[in-house]
Amino acid sequence: MHKNHLEALQHIETPAYVADIAAIKRNLEKAKYIREQAGVKILLATKAFSMYSVFPIMSEYLDGTTASGLYEARLGANHFGKEVHTYSPAYKEDDLLEILQYSNHIYFNSISQLNKYGDLVREKRKDAIIGLRVNPQLSLVKNSELYDPSAPNSRFGIHKEELTESVLAKVDLLHFHNLCENLAEDSVRLISHISEKFDFAIKNVSRINIGGGHYYSHPEYDIDLLIKTLKNFRTKYNIDVTLEPGGAHLYDAGYLVSSVIDTIENNSHIAIIDASASTHMPDVLEVPYTPKILNAEIHTKENTINNNSLIYTLGGNTCMTGDIIGTYRFDDKLHTNDKIIFTDMMQYTTVKNTTFNGVPLPNIGILHENGKYELIKKFNYKDFEDRL
Ligand SMILES: Cc1ncc(COP(=O)(O)O)c(C=O)c1O
Known part of the structure; x- marks a missing residue:
């Protein structure tokens, strides 16, 4: 990802799904090639x-x-x-x-x-x-x-x-x-x-x-x-x-940008973010899989060796016990308001999310090829109420 694109995402309101137009076009060029050649x-x-x-x-x-x-x-x-x-x-x-x-x-x-x-x-x-x-x-x-x-x-x-x-x-x-x-x-x-x-x-x-x-x-x-x-x-x-x-x-053509709301301890470091596996990326629990994050590594047994103080379990902001996104190794300690950017978040996310627990739906935005972020949609209480 270009530095200025990443910079743009660091300043947006969270949580937000962000479609990366350059990456979508990169995929679709391949689709076009298959169509034309085959x-x-x-x-x-x-x-x-x-x-x-x-x-x-x-x-x-x-x-x-x-x-x-x-x-x-x-x-x-x-x-x-x-x-x-x-x-x-x-x-x-x-x-x-x-x-x-x-x-x-x-x-x-x-x-x-x-x-x-x-x-x-x-x-x-x-x-x-x-x-x-x-x-x-x-x-x-x-x-x-x-x-x-x-x-x-x-x-x-x-x-x-x-x-x-x-x-x-x-x-x-x-x-x-x-x-x-x-x-x-x-x-x-x-x-x-x-x-x-x-x-x-x-x-x-x-x-x-x-x-x-x-x-x-x-x-x-x-x-x-x-x-x-x-x-x-x-x-x-x-x-x-x-x-x-x-x-x-x-594939790999967009993000779910979230922020840390709190960090707590329970034999390990836990960060609670303003996005949720249960409501905003249900495939994480359904498939299940651990999504990748920019600038952090998914924690595996093999990478326990170094500094354990940088290993965090990320939890969603619903009351569902299993609303755990995964465990990651970060370069630095996490603090409130730090941005957590999940990658490959355009497929089966915006179409499958819910307002379970009354949790607000993430914004929807576009990261244009020139690095400009455009907010497309913001949801509110009415969206929650209207479905019930
Ligand atoms: C009938 C049908 N067509 C196409 C698709 C798209 O599949 P995918 O997103 O894995 O390419 C699905 C996915 O469930 C499907 O059921």
Whole structure:
């Protein structure tokens, strides 16, 4: 991070989520390269990131959005434009009718929903593209069973045996979403598996969506391997290919800036900050993982050797006992008002936060490429009250 960018963050009101435009563009340049080289479409899965103030920039690089529900579909249509795809594990009729105002790509999760609504969708939208989610029954997600759509008894997607001729006659697109933060080798495994096991079905549709979870912006991701695999796949089937990552577009592209409110002792040093794992970065507890901090090291058994006075457990400002963000080694002792800047905080944060405990929601801001901070949104008591 540039020195003047860091300097800008040291002076902002906290807590605040801050989108780093230079880093988002750095990721999206890679997405653009994949789109152009492989001849595929790439969408933003808005479930990972719905900060629509950044959509005008993102839409310069991507083909549209994919929604998981009514409000995301509306947001994508209103603020991102281009294509709006929608997949839901199950649609209620009223929601689907409204979704059709915003989205012409409708993906079903089951044969019963396809049979119930397929004709309605075609009647309401002459330009409808109907998709069907297929469960390839291939587990490639290693970090957590919570995020493996092919986990045993999964509710996602139909199985191979259900893909009969009459079912295929009703759909234009097959949808396989089966990855989560996977590197290129797993994208390749998924694509090879699909071509092998679903060859008969792919030949009967004009489009395929190979889902999200391709972590293309990660430094270890082999982009050229993905491009080569996608190109071979497109040539083999002469088919339109779409990818719909969420998190990868925002990988390491923003911060949660917080401040120390108090330091206390209980056999160890504890700092309480004005942000919370429970309410502001729920994946820290859900995945679980320890987020990185600028200018501090995550404390591990290996780095106990030096000065223990600089090791702090960071706790959130809710009353939930488990609201612990992690233990870190700092260069200096912590004091009230010191800034703690968590990195890689743009994916699955602003979309998942809550006001549990009546804790205020963090501001939302943008760090522009010139180092200027722009406050986009500030929340207040009304936001808390209005939801209850
Ligand atoms: C159907 C679907 N598509 C795309 C995504 C985006 O995944 P990711 O953010 O891991 O790329 C998800 C995430 O859960 C999903 O369920």
